[in-house]
Structures are given as structure tokens and as C-alpha cells.
Amino acid sequence: MKKIAALCNRLDNPSIVHRFGQLAPLLESQGASFEAFAVPKEFACRWSLFRRLVEYDLVIISRKLFYWLELSYIRRVSRRLVFDFDDAIMYAERPCSRLLPSGRARLFHRTVRQVDHVVCGNEYLRRQTAKAREATTVIETPVDLKRYQLRPDLPSGKVVIGWIGSASSSRYLQAKLPLLDQILRRYENVSLKVVSDKAVSYPGMDITNKSWSERDELADLQSFDIGLMPLPDDEWTRGKCGFKILQYFAVGTPAVASPVGINSQIVQDSVSGFLPSSDQQWLECLGRLIQNRDLRRSMGLSGRRRVEQRYSSELLTPKYLEIFERLLEK
Numbered sequence: 001m002k003k004i005a006a007l008c009n010r011l012d013n014p015s016i017v018h019r020f021g022q023l024a025p026l027l028e029s030q031g032a033s034f035e036a037f038a039v040p041k042e043f044a045c046r047w048s049l050f051r052r053l054v055e056y057d058l059v060i061i062s063r064k065l066f067y068w069l070e071l072s073y074i075r076r077v078s079r080r081l082v083f084d085f086d087d088a089i090m091y092a093e094r095p096c097s098r099l100l101p102s103g104r105a106r107l108f109h110r111t112v113r114q115v116d117h118v119v120c121g122n123e124y125l126r127r128q129t130a131k132a133r134e135a136t137t138v139i140e141t142p143v144d145l146k147r148y149q150l151r152p153d154l155p156s157g158k159v160v161i162g163w164i165g166s167a168s169s170s171r172y173l174q175a176k177l178p179l180l181d182q183i184l185r186r187y188e189n190v191s192l193k194v195v196s197d198k199a200v201s202y203p204g205m206d207i208t209n210k211s212w213s214e215r216d217e218l219a220d221l222q223s224f225d226i227g228l229m230p231l232p233d234d235e236w237t238r239g240k241c242g243f244k245i246l247q248y249f250a251v252g253t254p255a256v257a258s259p260v261g262i263n264s265q266i267v268q269d270s271v272s273g274f275l276p277s278s279d280q281q282w283l284e285c286l287g288r289l290i291q292n293r294d295l296r297r298s299m300g301l302s303g304r305r306r307v308e309q310r311y312s313s314e315l316l317t318p319k320y321l322e323i324f325e326r327l328l329e330k
Helices: 014-019 023-029 043-055 068-077 102-114 123-129 167-174 177-186 217-222 243-250 279-291 293-311 313-329
Strands: 002-008 032-038 058-062 081-085 117-120 136-138 159-164 190-196 207-211 226-229 255-257
Touching (some): 002 014, 002 043, 002 313, 014 058, 014 081, 023 032, 023 313, 043 068, 068 102, 081 102, 081 313, 117 123, 117 313, 123 136, 159 217, 159 243, 167 190, 177 190, 177 279, 190 217, 217 243, 226 243, 243 255, 255 279, 279 293, 293 313
Parallel strands (some): 002 032, 002 058, 058 081, 081 117, 117 136, 159 190, 190 207
16 A cells, blocks of 8 residues: 655645645545644654654655755655645745745755655746746645535625635735725625634724634635635735635635736636726626625626536546656656
């Protein structure tokens, strides 16, 4: 039996949950095994894990950058080594406009050079690797459509504009709150719901802040009539893989998103959602969706079909198997 291991910062990291969530059962069906490990912070535990890697046929480094001594050891004990990432981790996340210190950028490029294959979440990230095309593969973040079910088509007195995401990306929503405040003042039947591990606020604005939980995630997504993904345009955000849009689409909710990076590929403008580039366009697009329930429904169903045809785990997860098989045959 072939054994595959993944190294990551946290087992609940979305990259592990969504990119590899369906990998374990798929590998088991092929007579292989998959284990994910959160790399310990304690020195002794950390190196104990590294020494165990010799037991595995293939090791995946998921989004993590190791210092040169650790990476060199991992490379030495790993028969085959894959680097998988779905964010522009070679750039600074905060503030968005600044590059990471050169040391971190060097760690990224050293990792790319050391591994046998690189898997990127989008084409923009592939270009940052500067690695030979045959040694890189783009695999968008897969959506498990068994987990994300269509929202019921029930009449509602309120139109819920929703956003789901982490504390680190909530600043992008925060920047749009003055505009959303205008929307809530203009339309009495509209509310704003935020699902995150960080609450957002704006003076005089009534916002429903809901703590994210895995148990409630589906119900929260299904409660949205319109999903948002605002982004500025910079080196970090161009590396985003648009997963929250895919979540909206998977439950049949149209998206209004900034035309940045992969967003413009996922959202078919005026078909499954809108890609406004100015505040005035944001107001117009949101207004159209708020006033037209049938438009929301048709766009949401178009988004669902988009996920089924291009971004489902049934389509994307087997691509990992193809990479693993090629590497293990060498």
C-alpha cells in the first residue's frame, strides 16, 4: 500500500479541509492511504515528525514554508515531495501592497526548487513559481457538492446580503461597509449578515454578525440571498482562489465580486453574478438583485451549474491522483 502524508500549519486550515478533504477516501479506493499532520511548534516533536516521513512514499507540503535546514532534511527523507498552495504566500498579506521580506520570498523559491512537483490554486500562482511547466499543475480548490446543497427556494420578507470569511480577509468587507450602508438605507427589506471569526461594524449600521462554525456553515450559506466578495487589486489578492464565490454558487446564491484575479474566471458576469469595478456599479448590481427575486434564483442556479461543470471535487480531486501516480512511477 502506498502511503502519502501532508504537512500543514493546522488541520482545520481550509486548504487541508477543502483541497484534500476528498483525497483520503479516493486514495483508499485505490489501495493507498493519506494522513495529514499539523507541524508541531515544539522542537523535539517537530523533528520527530520529520523523521517519520521516511515511512511515506510521497509527502505534500501544504502552504507551509520551512527554514532551509528543515526543508533540506524533509527533502532528504522524502522519496517524492509535492508543494501545494492556494494563496500568494510569497507576498505580504498585510498590508497588501508590500512584498514580504526578501527572506520569506527566498524560502518560497527554495521550496519550489526542492520539490518534485508544485500544485497551484490558479494560473497566477503558477507564474510566481518560475518552475518548468511540466513540473507544475493548476488545481482549483475543489467543492464537495455532497456537503454544499442547494438552498430551498422559499419566499422571504428580507433579502439577506451575506459574506463569509476569516478575520484576515474581513478588512475587504469593512472597506465596502459605507457602500452597503447606503444599500440598507435605500431598501428597507435588506439586511447584511457576516459569518466570520471576527465581527465587523459601521456607525449606525445594523449588521448581523455570526460566528463561523463547521456545523452551521451550510445553513448560514443557505441563508444568503446574495453573496459578496469585494477585493482590492494587489499582488496578494490576485493569488486568491475565490473559494467563497464557489461556496455561494454551490448553494445556489448569486455572487457580486470584484473583478480581481480568478474572480473574473469563476463569475460569468450577468449570468451567475456581477463583477462591478466601481462603487456606482456595486450599487447598481446589488439593486438589480435586491429588486428581482427571479434574477437571483436564475443566477444562483447558473452558479451551481458552473461548480458542477468545473469546480466539483469529483472533477478536481482525481487530478491529484494523476500527479501522484506519475511521480511514484519514476
